[in-house]
Amino acid sequence: MASRWSFIAINPKILMVTSSWPSPVRPAHRLIRASSPHNTFLVTEQCDQLCVMCSQPPKKYHADLFEQFETAAILAPNKSVLGISGGEPLLHKEKLFRMFERVARLRPDVTFHVLSNGQHSTKDDVKQLIEIGTERILWGIPLYSSDPRTHDQIVGKPGAFRSLERGLAVLMQAGASVELRTVVLQQNRRHLGALADFVFTRLSFINVWALMQLERIGYGRMNWATSFLDTSIDFEPISMAVDRTVARGISVALYNFPLCSVPKEYRQYAPSTISDWKRKYLGFCKECNARSACGGFFEWYSHDQVFSALGPL
Numbered sequence: 001m002a003s004r005w006s007f008i009a010i011n012p013k014i015l016m017v018t019s020s021w022p023s024p025v026r027p028a029h030r031l032i033r034a035s036s037p038h039n040t041f042l043v044t045e046q047c048d049q050l051c052v053m054c055s056q057p058p059k060k061y062h063a064d065l066f067e068q069f070e071t072a073a074i075l076a077p078n079k080s081v082l083g084i085s086g087g088e089p090l091l092h093k094e095k096l097f098r099m100f101e102r103v104a105r106l107r108p109d110v111t112f113h114v115l116s117n118g119q120h121s122t123k124d125d126v127k128q129l130i131e132i133g134t135e136r137i138l139w140g141i142p143l144y145s146s147d148p149r150t151h152d153q154i155v156g157k158p159g160a161f162r163s164l165e166r167g168l169a170v171l172m173q174a175g176a177s178v179e180l181r182t183v184v185l186q187q188n189r190r191h192l193g194a195l196a197d198f199v200f201t202r203l204s205f206i207n208v209w210a211l212m213q214l215e216r217i218g219y220g221r222m223n224w225a226t227s228f229l230d231t232s233i234d235f236e237p238i239s240m241a242v243d244r245t246v247a248r249g250i251s252v253a254l255y256n257f258p259l260c261s262v263p264k265e266y267r268q269y270a271p272s273t274i275s276d277w278k279r280k281y282l283g284f285c286k287e288c289n290a291r292s293a294c295g296g297f298f299e300w301y302s303h304d305q306v307f308s309a310l311g312p313l
């Protein structure tokens, strides 16, 4: 059967995919922006968790674009790092891994950054992960507490912590690259020190532990009042976690923190991480000397309901 999808080169920098459905229902998706280092394929909106801070609340149905993603990855600019997100991408593990295998063969310079809840890898995946190439995928895996009950409550799924432990063991066995991600919240504020100890004792194979600020969109916006931790006036849980982790030789990073919300001695851990297409700066940033190094704010940031102590550096 002929494919319902086709590609349009809008210009040398943009690759779009469109369908043969009749107008006005014809969808078009921009898959790659060659000028941007932040290209992400949203491979599914289905998910098996309901995280309190989810920026992309799950949907029941799945629109399958793997064929198109694979073509786009093969046509991507040299040495592209392509994000893979959802939903939970590994709910479609077979297709996803097949795409990785094909792209790895044709475009060994292209690598992936996969955001996954880490619960869908089994021992049977180890061989395939090694064949795809462990240097080809950085796995962004969330862990919110070393206390199973707290982690499960945050992700809205009983048993999630135990499944995640098994998934992380598989990634460790495969020698995978892992970026452990922890959104700092009111719910896990008092757990961050214990989580730092857990990272050292149980997960020291990871490449980096990323402590992240909350994104005010989706469920994050809905649960903002009960979840957002104003680290511009309450940085102590973060500094304790960073100190413990750095002292033990594990890399740590602060994602999505405006630089002026971070005490001076910790700014070295806070790179600019908000993607260019969803980043903004505020009026007072015009007078700031640190703007070029600062990631600023998410486009959907609301200045009346967030950090209370910010200002130009």
Ligand code: SF4
Pocket (backbone or CB within 6 Å): 258, 259, 260, 261, 281, 282, 284, 285, 288, 289, 290, 291, 294, 295, 296, 310, 311, 312, 313
């Ligand atoms: S004033 Fe703006 S640019 Fe400067 S550190 Fe704060 S958020 Fe960043």
